[in-house]
Amino acid sequence: MRDKIIEIILNNQDEFTSGEILSKQLGVSRAAIWKHIKSLREEGYNIESVNKKGYRLIEKPGDLLTYKNISHELNTKFIGNKIIHFNTIASTNDYAKEIASSLEEGTVIISEEQTKGKGRLGRQWHSKINEGIWMSIVLKPDIIPYKAPFITLIAGASIVSALNKLGANTLIKWPNDIILNNKKISGILTELSAEIERVNHIVLGIGINVKTMEFSQEISDIATSLYKEDFKMSRVDIVRNIFMEFEELYMDYINNNCKEKTLNICRKYSAIIGKDIYTLKGDSKELVRCLDINEDGNLVVQTKDKIIKEIMSGEVSIRGIKGYI
DSSP: OHHHHHHHHHHTTTSOBOHHHHHHHHTSOHHHHHHHHHHHHHHTOOEEEETTTEEEESSOOTTOOSHHHHHTTOOOSSTTSSEEEESOBSOHHHHHHHHGGGSOTTOEEEESOBSSOBOGGGOBOOBOTTTEEEEEEEEOOOSOGGGTTHHHHHHHHHHHHHHHHTTOOEEEETTTEEEETTEEEEEEEEEEEEOSSOEEEEEEEEEEESSOOOOOTTTTTTBOOTTTTTOOOOHHHHHHHHHHHHHHHHHHHHHHOOOHHHHHHHHHTBSSTTSEEEEEETTEEEEEEEEEEOTTSOEEEEETTOOEEEEOTTTOEEEETTBOO
């Protein structure tokens, strides 16, 4: 009921909506409408009420990561059609994996805080309350499992496209880090459940540092946030734009096996193509020149002995010769 009330108010932002109209449209008493309005205010909606006029939103609720806000003006067919929102959770990816079999494709688990957020290779991801975007998208593509890693590139291309259209200047550090001013602002964790010839589900985890201003000493040299770099953006706008960018690229890949647009974005906004980088695997470290990303989404590099080889995502970590990138 609250979802329906706020949807009506959002669609009439500049006008008052009377309690009588809400009561008739929704088939409940005006007293029930008032109780729901009080609950919405407690959630953070700044709703004005004026006698004999009704209710209206005083300001756009740009920072509440609820379904009501994200779905408003969201133009997707299935990504984000269902959003499960938490104030706090251990890990959105872990929760999504637990219930993925019962969820529709495109369902999103999103939380204001993660207490046990994680990144690639089991690393901890600091997910402070209200400071970022911590979410997981459940996908159920009809593809052979070996094609699943390309979805990480689709996610990276979607995040960069969304953030850059909103005014940031982000790059991709292949395959799953998003970079702003040579520091990491976002990471992608793709986890797969599959049998030999079929994918059961994919959980696509995305973490974005939006408002964080202070980072631990451990990561302060490599991590930053949109706000710290002076890009003040609404978290809701970011999420909504990522969903729209992702759905387009994802459907091109799943339905048409079309990779071109994703690859073009990954190449255009690459933070490492044309640069010397280190590849790290266990205790070994190799200096290579990054040449390209090939049609399979693998990194093409040249060794100091002029040998050209491919690197698959998940095989190695990458570092710049003077630091993180």
